[in-house]
Amino acid sequence: MARHDSRVGYGLPVALALALHVGVVVINVLEFPTSDEEPSSASVVKATLVSTETATDQAQRTEAARARAAEREAQEEAAAAERQRQQEAEQAAAEQRAQQAAEQEAARKAAEEARSQAEAEAQRRAEEAAAAEARRQQEEQARQEAEAQRQAQAEAERKQQEEARRQEAEAEAEAKRQEQARQKAKAEAEAKRQEEARQQAEAEAEAKRQEEARQQAEAEAERKRQEEARRQAEAEAERKRREEAAKRAAEAASNSLDSAIAGEEEAIANARQAEQASNSFQNLVRSAVEQAWIVPPNLSSGVEALVRLTLLPTGELVNTQLVQSSGDAAFDRSVLQAVERAAPFREMQDLPPAAQRRFRDFNLRFKPGDVR
Amino acid sequence: MNDSMSIPHLILNASGVVQFVMLLLIIASVLSWVVIFQRSFVLRRAKRAHKAFEDRFWSGIDLNELYRETPAEQETQGAEHVFRSGFREFNRLLPKTRNPQAILEGVQRSMRVAWSREEERLNLHLIFLATVASASPYIGLFGTVWGIMGSFQSLSMTQQATLATVAPWIAEALIATAMGLFAAIPAVIFYNRLSAASNKLLGKYEDFAEEFHSILHRNLQGRGDQDAA
Numbered sequence: 164m165a166r167h168d169s170r171v172g173y174g175l176p177v178a179l180a181l182a183l184h185v186g187v188v189v190i191n192v193l194e195f196p197t198s199d200e201e202p203s204s205a206s207v208v209k210a211t212l213v214s215t216e217t218a219t220d221q222a223q224r225t226e227a228a229r230a231r232a233a234e235r236e237a238q239e240e241a242a243a244a245e246r247q248r249q250q251e252a253e254q255a256a257a258e259q260r261a262q263q264a265a266e267q268e269a270a271r272k273a274a275e276e277a278r279s280q281a282e283a284e285a286q287r288r289a290e291e292a293a294a295a296e297a298r299r300q301q302e303e304q305a306r307q308e309a310e311a312q313r314q315a316q317a318e319a320e321r322k323q324q325e326e327a328r329r330q331e332a333e334a335e336a337e338a339k340r341q342e343q344a345r346q347k348a349k350a351e352a353e354a355k356r357q358e359e360a361r362q363q364a365e366a367e368a369e370a371k372r373q374e375e376a377r378q379q380a381e382a383e384a385e386r387k388r389q390e391e392a393r394r395q396a397e398a399e400a401e402r403k404r405r406e407e408a409a410k411r412a413a414e415a416a417s418n419s420l421d422s423a424i425a426g427e428e429e430a431i432a433n434a435r436q437a438e439q440a441s442n443s444f445q446n447l448v449r450s451a452v453e454q455a456w457i458v459p460p461n462l463s464s465g466v467e468a469l470v471r472l473t474l475l476p477t478g479e480l481v482n483t484q485l486v487q488s489s490g491d492a493a494f495d496r497s498v499l500q501a502v503e504r505a506a507p508f509r510e511m512q513d514l515p516p517a518a519q520r521r522f523r524d525f526n527l528r529f530k531p532g533d534v535r
Numbered sequence: 536m537n538d539s540m541s542i543p544h545l546i547l548n549a550s551g552v553v554q555f556v557m558l559l560l561i562i563a564s565v566l567s568w569v570v571i572f573q574r575s576f577v578l579r580r581a582k583r584a585h586k587a588f589e590d591r592f593w594s595g596i597d598l599n600e601l602y603r604e605t606p607a608e609q610e611t612q613g614a615e616h617v618f619r620s621g622f623r624e625f626n627r628l629l630p631k632t633r634n635p636q637a638i639l640e641g642v643q644r645s646m647r648v649a650w651s652r653e654e655e656r657l658n659l660h661l662i663f664l665a666t667v668a669s670a671s672p673y674i675g676l677f678g679t680v681w682g683i684m685g686s687f688q689s690l691s692m693t694q695q696a697t698l699a700t701v702a703p704w705i706a707e708a709l710i711a712t713a714m715g716l717f718a719a720i721p722a723v724i725f726y727n728r729l730s731a732a733s734n735k736l737l738g739k740y741e742d743f744a745e746e747f748h749s750i751l752h753r754n755l756q757g758r759g760d761q762d763a764a
Contacts (some may be wrong), residue, residue: 171573173569176572177569180572184565187717191542
């Protein structure tokens, strides 16, 4: 026996057994069967709310959605234009401000220049006056000297007595003439100097004026350039806008189907949102109707009826209409009776107005589940 | 299936007793599979050896030659073991007594002993398989009961007894039963299968012993007649 056992060893069986268990564990860990069963509806009756949108309604909604989209687009465009205009106005204002500032600067400069010029003029005048005074004093002195001389001469003449009266007179005349000539020369020089000063001032003024003119021209040129740039930018923006609009138009034209789909999607999204908002109401209506429903016996399998309910905002039932008959008169009758029995859905008043509108008119699908 | 309900997670979060039970069951399962594989190999080999020996035996070979073919010290198995012990006893008794009845009785006794040894060899460890098959469901059930007990004890602490609070505990407890069944089911199946195979083989050995006995009896009968004549 021992020999036999050594012949059929335990090594291989142990390895096989361990491999088997490891395999089982690995299978368990790696892919444990994920069983996500559909949660079966516990209620016997399946009355489900079906889409409230009818075909025509859908079209209308699509249209409305499209119109809304177009409106929104237009609004956006207008807003963009407004924004642009505002921007432009701002720019213009800024330019104007800059211009004004430049002008003011120029004016200030001019005034300053004028002031400095006036000052210079005044100084010059004062100098001139001082010079004139000095000259006058000199003249006076000279005259006094001359007078003294003359007196001395006259004295001497008088002393000489008539000796050189003619000579004296002559000399006097001569002196007078000389004096006159000197005065005249002096006056002439003065006049000349004045003339020169005037000319200089004039030249200065001219230069200043030219400078001003240049500055003004520059400012003008600057303004013009800015204006040009602004106009260009405007043109560019205009062009872009036009292009954008054209593109949009082209897109809208070419993708009318897309837009229709988008509109539909939007409508569906809206419906879904409203559905979420009024989920409780929907459940309530469903459970109320289910409770009130007395399912007739001996039903053939697969019967199904669609009932259209029209409600007031207060939740009262206005009308029930069989949209899709089950083909079983008793079943149809029971369904209508159930709706009427469950009728005033007072909770409708608690709904938000949007959801209320949605539930003013809706369909209920009646489908007996596993009838117990 | 969320992570907290995966099987490894449940096993690791179980209470000590339940974990011990699980460990015990895993060991039992591994050992039972070892036995299953080992016994399968042994039985298959024994079956093949028996077929080969029977072919040789009925090929018309001289029995003395067949007996001498294998050295006396080498231990043999199966029908060959039965044949050798019987033939050895026959050869030993033949010179000592002239009573054929006594010789046949001695041969039969020694062959029964050999057969019984073979039975023991073939059925080795099959009892362990039977034990695992019958006991492991109970062990697993014990783990489950213990786990559910713990779950209810902890449930008494909580304010609300929702399904979500009970579910992990019960799932965890039920894993013990699952493991017990996982160990027990193969053990049951293979116990039945292997014990049937070994019984069949033992029946063949018995048949062979009877046939060999009848051959010896025929020989002795002929010799008795000669002696009488």
